[in-house]
Amino acid sequence: MSIAGPTYLAFDIGGTKIASGFVTLPAGGAADDVADARPATSHERAIPTEASRGGDSIRERLTALCAEQLAWAADNGVEVSGIGIAAAGVPDSATGEIVSATDILPGWKGQNLYRAFAAVTDLPVHMVGDVGAHGLGEAGYGAGRGRGIVLSIGVGTGIGGAIVIDGRLFQGAHGVAGHAGHVPAALGEGFLCSCGTTRGHIEPVASGTGLRDLYNRRLEERSGGADSGGTVPAPAADGADVARRAADGEALARGVIEDSARALGECIGGMGNLIDPDVIVVSGSVVKAGPLWWDALREGFADSALPLVRPTPLVEGLLGGDAPLVGAAVAVHRSIA
Template sequence: MSGGTQPTYLAFDIGGTKVASGFVTLPAAAGDTPIVTGRCSIPTEAARGGDDLKRRIVALAMRQLEQAAAEDVTITGIGIAAAGVPDSETGVIVAATDILPGWRGQRIYDAFADVTDLPVRMIGDVGAHGLGEASYGAGRGKGVVLSIGVGTGIGGAIVVDGGLFTGAHGVAGHAGHVPSALGRGFLCSCGTREGHIEPVASGTGLKDLYNRRLEGAHEGADAADTAVEAGGDVPEPASSGADVAARAAAGEPLACAVLADSARALGECIGGMGNLVDPDVIVVSGSVVKAGPIWWDALRDGFAESALALVKPTPLVEGALGGDAPLIGAAAAVRQYVQSR
């Protein structure tokens, strides 16, 4: 097996739950689709600390490079989509939440330089997702792409003419940390309770919003009427955002209300982002986008209510690359880096 004249990169997607990897062959022709092979993953096991995680990522890289050599795949470079806020120039993780204890301050480029002389480029995981979708997915061919990832958390990326815009401090696109009245009182991953959208509209946030309202139902508040208006008992706490979506799909009134309120609030926030960025397209990806028509209808309603007249027609579309998007984006980032040297 060989990448031929099309370059193949070893890519990583480092998240709070797992570290995914694969060989990404980027197409020579603009309209072609990248090929991802050699997919594998290891659990992040965040509790073991940042030093341990870094060592296991490098060990995974060595196994992947050995596999590539065995399959006659020539690796041109290594692209990394990393959780937290990485410095792409120095290879240092400059900020990270408590989801990955000890991750902040890790020197990733130095660790890879000890085992390989291949060029390495690291960008944020949500930025990589956006770059993948903008380059080869639902945003392909558009000049300005706003990418929103709605999964365990909420993140975003701004891609302009094929380049990732990271801002002065590397944090541009942090879509989960824009204000929302619905989020007031909920603890955000950044530490505030003043009202961000992530703690009520991410997958985890859907669960927390549902369970907070359910507490009111158990206490006899107005939410009880919503929960049992169809004649049933007050439901048990939700275990996940997917659980809330499943209950909504089954017609449970409380779940339907939570799903719609959460999506509408997120849509309003995306409308505000659209007003600021004025993108050609807004790509929405992540596990929560599978929540169904209640979620999508409310998201689009909230966006329409918040967006300016000239921004309102901007299409909101579902991402096309699925879980491969960060790997493809990481490969695109290292290719850009190699070409610029």
């Protein structure tokens, strides 16, 4: 067991909920420093984002949650070294401003979280994107641990990605590096992407909502709309519903799972050709779709990847929902170390 190091208050701001918890990193603060280093999370709390109330409301309730968490830490003798934020949208890590956000979070663009947090604490604060934080967590302490170049892909309600090089997040010139969901894919032609295009991105056909939308469109297009047993399947409620139908042997659902995962694998193969990572970590709710999904993903990757990239392991993430909190703690630790 490793010796405990600094403790950080971490936040993960998503479209549905705002999660928070205290993350204690091992002594040294980085996984490479101690062979069996593991972070520990404690006093985790979550509140609904209530995105429809707008960005000002999110900011105000976020800082109120921060004040409550810091009060708990003071009452329980927890020394907090800083605050790490994993934020939805495209945050500017230098200024603390959200420079871009989709309509899922109205009024979120333009919010300045560093200024907001300064009103409730004088602790150092550092913010990165939520998918970037997820990648930092998996690279440092999860499935990418010990690898120099990690490509992290999150496949859930949407699709995001992160590139972590030697433990540091590569954000690009405009903070948008790693937006894996917006890679072109023929399967996505005609489906509305969260970025506004219908010209063919992978996210609207390979995310959880994408699986649902692809299934339901094919259901509508089927001649007669009847299954082999003569019944008409109801539209799928979500991606998990499609996965359940595939597991039960429904041909339409199995075809959707296979085509979607294969297309995503081809896109990841292209990313691998560009980045040449040591490992590709795939996380999120959709990875629970089962062997059918994973087999098709790996087949698509193998078809698209260059020969030297093809042996790169595609592995499932290990940290689950704690990954963004751990990554946010790593980010603030790196910023003040």
